[in-house]
Amino acid sequence: MRTWPHFQGVRTGVWYTVIVEIEALTKVYEGKQRVKAVDGIDLSVQAGEIFGLLGPNGAGKTTTISIATTRTLPTSGTVRIAGVDVVRHPAEARRLIGVVPQYNTLDRSLTIYENIYYHCRYFGFSHGQARERSDELLTQFLLAERRKAYPSQLSGGLAQRVQIARAIAHRPTVLFLDEPSAGLDPQSRLAMWTAVQQLRKEGITVVLTTHYMEEADSLSDRVAIVDHGRMLALGSPQKLKETFGAQTVIHLALRQMDQVEALAAGLRGQAGIQNVEVVSDGVRVFSTSSEGLLQELVHAAAPHGLRDIAIAEPSLETVFIQLTGRDLRE
Amino acid sequence: MNNVTPDRMLLLKTFLGLMQRDLRVLSREIGPFLLRVGMQPLLFLFVFTFVMPHMAGGSPMATTGVGFGSILLPGLMAVAIMFSGISAVALPLSTEFGITREIDDRVMCPAPVAVVAIEKIVFSSLQSMLAALAVIPMAMFIPATPVYPDLHRWWLLAIVMILSSLLAGAMGLAIGSIVSPKHIGLVFSIIVVPITFLGCVYYPWAYLDKIRWLQVAVLFNPIVYISEGLRSAVTPQVHSMPVWIVLPALVGFLYFLVRFGLRGFLRRVIS
Missing domain, CATH: 3.30.70.920 (Lrp/AsnC effector binding domain/regulation of amino acid metabolism (RAM) domain)
Incomplete structure (x- = not known):
């Protein structure tokens, strides 16, 4: 049995082993057609693991991640990141999370270097710290040569790498990746997988959504299978295969x-x-x-x-x- | 367990970080920025206070006893303020909200979402003030009869400029958050042009007394108070609306537009 690293909650002083705690989460979109996007999801993500949410498009994965990352308000239920309630304390929760959204949201008016540099500044880094951290990440993600390029000049795979580098720049406790390989060519996808596995070595907990079963299988320590806003099964890929689909x-x-x-x-x-x-x-x-x-x-x-x-x-x-x-x- | 207190120091740093980002982007666009703020007042002054007076019976306001330049100076400052507010907030916001969702990274900064919107207003107000001040030297050099602003009531000028610039930024926020990116181009013809032409920019409000219904109708236009406020600050020789009406009106419109703009902004980024 693997032992999970402990994590100290920001400003709460409490040590956590559970980083993401989702309880009885629901999200209903009212409108002409009432859509129950999330229908009672409970799950907890341990510090240091790579957790995959696997399901078809429209299963409620992105909505779940949006709620956990403070972008969507839940209809009911709670999400806590290292003990911080994301609805009650969104600004505090954002210090603990990094987000790589489904689409390229890089700041088009800034260079690659500046995208990371200003991200650090938003998180309170001084000029020196932000410069140092940006240089470090550009080197780590093999982007140093493109530091002066603008996001519009990058391929999908490179832009995705910049997005990951930017998302972890403020040293979050947990990184959320929403459909990280959507729109990537196979080679970039493999590079992205390597990058994600690298993050685990740095102690960053990763939650990713995907509808590619290969991705969930080869990357995740544990997988939750979701469909129609509900969680159908949870376990390591190996255990899921043994239990349900051998x-x-x-x-x-x-x-x-x-x-x-x-x-x-x-x-x-x-x-x-x-x-x-x-x-x-x-x-x-x-x-x-x-x-x-x-x-x-x-x-x-x-x-x-x-x-x-x-x-x-x-x-x-x-x-x-x-x-x-x-x-x-x- | 949920005993988390917001970190005020971090909030300030986040705010300054956002300002620095905007400053960096603006510094790259300094040429277009100057053209954007300078071209309109420059041409206006040139045509109406230099070219027209040189033509026989040219100046449209020649009979009023006050030089048209004096009427135009505060009006053009008002236009500069409003124009900057809209182009510094509404236009970028509409692209950032659009397909690229560029605003996301700033929304995810460790501060309440409203801080991102307020930073936009504050940063644009700085541009508005620069744009308005740039009109003053133009008015001194371009017209056939130079217009010198009266700066005795500098404190009034400062208050009106600050309130007006924030108001313009708030209006930009409201427009940027409500109008879909697809229709942002229409904003200029549907909103900017009418509120400018009916904003007592090219004529003092008092002169509208011949057309009573219009004089009352334009009171709903915030630009009127910007023009009239600046008029009483820099060209006291021209009859203008009393300060005790202008200042509360500016504060009222500012309050309303900030509330309205913030609500639209929050609705755009949090679902």
């Missing part, structure tokens, strides 16, 4: 759907098959392994006009399918 999901797409129930019933009894679900364009077979099974499945499905087979090895994706009956992209 199964290969084989999707059989069929041309003729009239006899599909019979096909599903026939498959259910077979060895190696744990469950069969009928979906809109065929059947979904859950099994312990695809080995040896494929031939039988093809044989059984052929009379129904089998037109495609997709196999998903156990992953957070299959966990999500198991929990919701949908895949993340739906």
